[in-house]
Amino acid sequence: MSPYPFAAGAVGVIAAAAAAQGSASAEHPQNQGNPYSGLVTWKPGSGVTVADSDEFALTLAGMLQLQWVFAANELLADTNTFLVRRAQVRFAGHAFGKDLAYLLRLEAVDDGTGTNGPVKDAWVQWTFARGDDAAVGARVGQGKTYHGLESTGGATGLWFVERASSSRAFADARSRGAWLQGSHAGNRLRWLAGAQNGDVANGALGITERGEETPNADNELTWVASASYDPFGDTTGGKNSEAWRQGDLRDQDAMLATVGAGVMFGNNRSAAAANQDIESTQINVNTAWSFGSGFAAQGEVYLRSDDPSVAPTEDSHGWYAQATWSTPKSGASALQWGFGVRYNVITTDDTVTFLTGANGLGAVAGEVRELTVVVDAFHHGHACKTQVEYTHQDVEPDSGTNAGNDIVRVQVQLMF
Numbered sequence: 584m585s586p587y588p589f590a591a592g593a594v595g596v597i598a599a600a601a602a603a604q605g606s607a608s609a610e611h612p613q614n615q616g617n618p619y620s621g622l623v624t625w626k627p628g629s630g631v632t633v634a635d636s637d638e639f640a641l642t643l644a645g646m647l648q649l650q651w652v653f654a655a656n657e658l659l660a661d662t663n664t665f666l667v668r669r670a671q672v673r674f675a676g677h678a679f680g681k682d683l684a685y686l687l688r689l690e691a692v693d694d695g696t697g698t699n700g701p702v703k704d705a706w707v708q709w710t711f712a713r714g715d716d717a718a719v720g721a722r723v724g725q726g727k728t729y730h731g732l733e734s735t736g737g738a739t740g741l742w743f744v745e746r747a748s749s750s751r752a753f754a755d756a757r758s759r760g761a762w763l764q765g766s767h768a769g770n771r772l773r774w775l776a777g778a779q780n781g782d783v784a785n786g787a788l789g790i791t792e793r794g795e796e797t798p799n800a801d802n803e804l805t806w807v808a809s810a811s812y813d814p815f816g817d818t819t820g821g822k823n824s825e826a827w828r829q830g831d832l833r834d835q836d837a838m839l840a841t842v843g844a845g846v847m848f849g850n851n852r853s854a855a856a857a858n859q860d861i862e863s864t865q866i867n868v869n870t871a872w873s874f875g876s877g878f879a880a881q882g883e884v885y886l887r888s889d890d891p892s893v894a895p896t897e898d899s900h901g902w903y904a905q906a907t908w909s910t911p912k913s914g915a916s917a918l919q920w921g922f923g924v925r926y927n928v929i930t931t932d933d934t935v936t937f938l939t940g941a942n943g944l945g946a947v948a949g950e951v952r953e954l955t956v957v958v959d960a961f962h963h964g965h966a967c968k969t970q971v972e973y974t975h976q977d978v979e980p981d982s983g984t985n986a987g988n989d990i991v992r993v994q995v996q997l998m999f
Contacts, residue, residue, distance in 0.1 A: 628966025628998045630673070640676035644998065646739055651993045657986040667692055668994065669738060671703065682710040686726070700796050703757065708764070717767040722777075725759045725795055727825060729775040729809045730783035730845045732869035732883055740828030740965050742907050743957045744972040744992040747927045749901030752786030752942045753865065753885035757795035760804070770817040773824050774810040783807060783847045783865060784887070789937035789946075790861065791852040800857075803850035809867075811843030818871075829871070829881060830907040832919060832964055836875030843869045853891060853936075860892045861937065877909040889937045897934045901942075903927040909961070921959035928952050933981060949980035966998040 625631045630644025648668040655661050670691040677684045688704035706724030713719075729735050731754035733746050746755060760779025766772070780799040781792045791800045799805075811824060818841045819826040827841070849863030864887070871881040882904040889897040905925035912919055931938060933948045943951035957972040976988040 628963060630999070634676075637681060639678055640681075642673075642675050644673045644675075646671045646673070646998045647996070648738070649995045650744070653991045655989040657988060658984060673704075682713065682720075684708045684710070699794060703795070716769045717765070719763065719765045721761065721763055723761045726757060728754075728756060728758050728760075728779060728781075728783045728807055728847075729762075729824060730754050730756075730807060730847060730865070731867050731885070732811070732824075732827070732841070732843055732871060732881070733829070735809075735824045736827040736829065737825055739996065739998055742829040742921060742923050742959065743905070743925060743955060744970045744994045747883075747903035747905070747925060747955075748943065748951065748953060749885055749903050749927050749929050750883065752929055752938060752940065753784050753887060753899075753901050754867065756781060756783055756785040756787075756793065758783075758805075759795065759798075762807075764823065766823070770819065770821050771813040772810070773819075774808075775824075776806075776808040778804040778806055781805065782849050782851060782863065783845075784938060786938050786940035786942055787863075787889075788940040789854050789889075790849070790863070791854050791857070792849070793854075800852040801850070801860075805850055805863075806848045807845070809843065809845030811841050811869075813839065813841045815839050818873075827871075828965060829879070830909060830921060830923070831873040831875070831877055831879040832909050832921075832961060833873070833875075834911060838875060839873040841869075841871050843867075845869075855936070859894070862890045863937070864888050864890075877911065879907045881905050881907075887938065891936075894936070895934045897932060897937055899929070899931040899935075899938045901927070901929040909959075917961075917963050919961040919964075921957075921961055923955075923957045923959070925955040925957075926953070927955070943976060943978050944980060947980045947983060949978070949983075951979070952977045965996070968996050970994045970996070 622635055623633050630642050632642045634641050647670055650666040650668045652666060653663045672689045674687040685707050686704050690701050690703045693700055704726045706722050706726045708720050708722040710718050710720035727735055731750055733750040734754035758779040758781035760777055762775050762777025765774045781794060781797055782790045787793050815838050818839050845867040847865040851861040851863055853859040853861055866886045867883060869883040873879045884902040886900045903925055905923060907923040909919050909921040929942045930950045931948050935946050935948045939946040953974055953976045955972060955974040957970055960969045962968060972992045974990040978986045
């Protein structure tokens with residue numbers, strides 16, 4: 584289905600809702616009895632809130648990411664192109680009370696594969712237990728799998744133009760399922776556990792159950808669990824782990840940190856042989872630290888094993904580490920400059936069948952190493968920023984010709 588009706592409909596709803604709320608005044612007596620009239624508010628970068636009460640809330644927001652990418656490839660043809668990387672509209676809030684929350688995120692950029700369509704997030708979450716500093720709820724629908732720190736955090740909060748290639752290969756996938764979520768100790772401890780249709784690895788192209796829209800292929804689901812702990816205080820402002828953002832744009836020296844881990848037990852089928860079962864296990868360990876004065880560091884490790892019923896086990900792993908720094912704001916200006924460096928490695932063994940996407944190797948065993956530097960201009964924080972990124976990539980297959988590739992990306996992001 585084309586994403587454009589969704590995008591057009593979303594824009595129409597935003598316009599109609601804002602107009603309706605804006606007209607709720609003394610000039611329109613029919614609106615005087617409406618308890619929500621006149622509640623429309625807006626903030627650049629955060630969207631329009633057309634209702635906000637204990638009974639009902641609705642916030643509508645949009646986001647654009649526009650890129651230019653040039654790749655100088657040693658063995659393949661060079662590429663030079665402009666992209667609309669993301670174009671999203673988000674509907675979020677609660678209904679019939681604050682314990683029944685919802686999220687609908689629509690994407691106008693569809694890759695046409697049938698696994699990455701216009702509906703990105705579509706879930707309802709019921710918080711059935713709530714205390715002074717703790718809450719537990721159940722979520723059902725389509726959304727992030729909470730595997731990996733960088734992939735769980737929103738794309739709008741990235742310090743680099745793109746997530747590390749290890750995150751894109753071993754994580755960065757949505758799925759449909761049901762999950763339990765918990766928040767404790769003033770949101771310093773957060774956890775998730777549940778069952779879902781698909782794999783957590785967006786690069787697992789050899790797996791049938793990959794992609795947010797893909798149904799489960801048999802009677803065995805994939806099981807996931809993850810947890811994170813913030814030792815020096817809540818890093819997400821009371822929100823879930825999807826609200827976490829990279830780097831440190833704060834004007835303070837207080838230290839913040841998060842440490843986390845996740846595991847997936849996948850019960851999958853081979854995309855090449857429909858009757859071949861694959862038992863997949865993947866572990867993620869992650870951490871991020873903000874030291875104050877604009878300095879921050881972050882890293883993750885991914886360990887994966889795919890055990891097919893009639894073929895050798897495939898083992899692969901990846902990791903990245905990055906350091907970032909931002910300048911303070913100067914005077915009345917909102918501008919902050921940001922700088923970052925990241926090193927990334929992906930290694931696969933000699934039976935590459937399943938993890939073949941986003942690793943630079945395809946279905947070939949070997950190792951990929953990447954060094955990336957970025958310069959960011961945060962015009963209004965993450966809500967409005969320009970990013971210039973350079974990556975040198977070394978691709979070293981176990982058999983074949985090595986290649987050195989250079990990639991330049993420029994991205995403009997606007998949240999509205």
